[in-house]
Amino acid sequence: MDSRVVGTAGIVLLLALSAVGATLGLAPKVLAIAWVAFLAMAGGVWLGRREGGRAHAGRLVWGYGLASGAMVTSAAMFLVPEAIDHHAALGGIGIAAGVVVGYSAHTVGHRLTHLDSAFDNLSLRLTAHSLADGAVIGIVYATVPALGPLLGLAIVSHKGPAGYASARRLVAGDRSVAPLLLPAAGVGIAAIPAALLTVPALPWLNGLVFGFAAGVFLHVAMDFLPQCEVGGEIHDVAVGEHGSHALLDQLRLHAVASTVLGGAVVVVAWVGLGGLA
Numbered sequence: 001m002d003s004r005v006v007g008t009a010g011i012v013l014l015l016a017l018s019a020v021g022a023t024l025g026l027a028p029k030v031l032a033i034a035w036v037a038f039l040a041m042a043g044g045v046w047l048g049r050r051e052g053g054r055a056h057a058g059r060l061v062w063g064y065g066l067a068s069g070a071m072v073t074s075a076a077m078f079l080v081p082e083a084i085d086h087h088a089a090l091g092g093i094g095i096a097a098g099v100v101v102g103y104s105a106h107t108v109g110h111r112l113t114h115l116d117s118a119f120d121n122l123s124l125r126l127t128a129h130s131l132a133d134g135a136v137i138g139i140v141y142a143t144v145p146a147l148g149p150l151l152g153l154a155i156v157s158h159k160g161p162a163g164y165a166s167a168r169r170l171v172a173g174d175r176s177v178a179p180l181l182l183p184a185a186g187v188g189i190a191a192i193p194a195a196l197l198t199v200p201a202l203p204w205l206n207g208l209v210f211g212f213a214a215g216v217f218l219h220v221a222m223d224f225l226p227q228c229e230v231g232g233e234i235h236d237v238a239v240g241e242h243g244s245h246a247l248l249d250q251l252r253l254h255a256v257a258s259t260v261l262g263g264a265v266v267v268v269a270w271v272g273l274g275g276l277a
Helices: 003-023 028-050 057-086 088-114 121-143 149-172 178-195 203-224 233-239 244-272
Strands: none
Touching: 003 028, 003 178, 028 121, 028 149, 028 178, 057 088, 057 149, 057 203, 057 244, 088 203, 121 149, 121 178, 121 203, 149 178, 149 203, 149 244
16 A cells, blocks of 8 residues: 555544534544644654654653653643542552553554564554544543643643654655654544543543543653663664763753653643642
């Protein structure tokens, strides 16, 4: 299948679902989150492609750190309390299940990189990841429509650095980045139908849903924590730069600073939106 067809199909499907969602009265914030996710990842893909397979270690660290810090903080502030409020024990079970399922899917999904496929394996894994993110986001907003857009925007903040890093890998391997437009649209493709569902107002079910969402997003956030260790992605990029080992030591400080800043931005935004009122 032509790579451009895959990317175009994702955009067309997102446009069609957005039109359906708007017609059926879907909350504008869900549509906004879907399109922010798309634009963030598409922008990251464009930047990665423009750099021709080259990447800057510092840019990766700050992108990953800001995103992971925002995700950890958002899950802890908005999803975990909702889960516990609905049902303390089942909410906790949901959190544990989300972390374990997220880890399991990531680990087993890595096997795809060793299989021959007509569809790019990296794009396939990213699409599955984006669809899972979108489904959880949609269900969460369907369960509690009063949730503000800050949660969703923080959750999809990792799409930018993910698109950048993925495009860099594809260009370095002389492959097209066009299929990455499908996972870029994937959050909206799954979130819009999920947000249109009617979720039963059952405390135990909502506890599981919010707990599972928190666990999944915590896993993703921890997976995006910038790892400045030998053999990792950031190290591989730094190797091509002058004084890679000294640079790694510097980047460890940047990793901590960016993660703390990412979390602080969410807290400040929450306070600014009247969170303490």
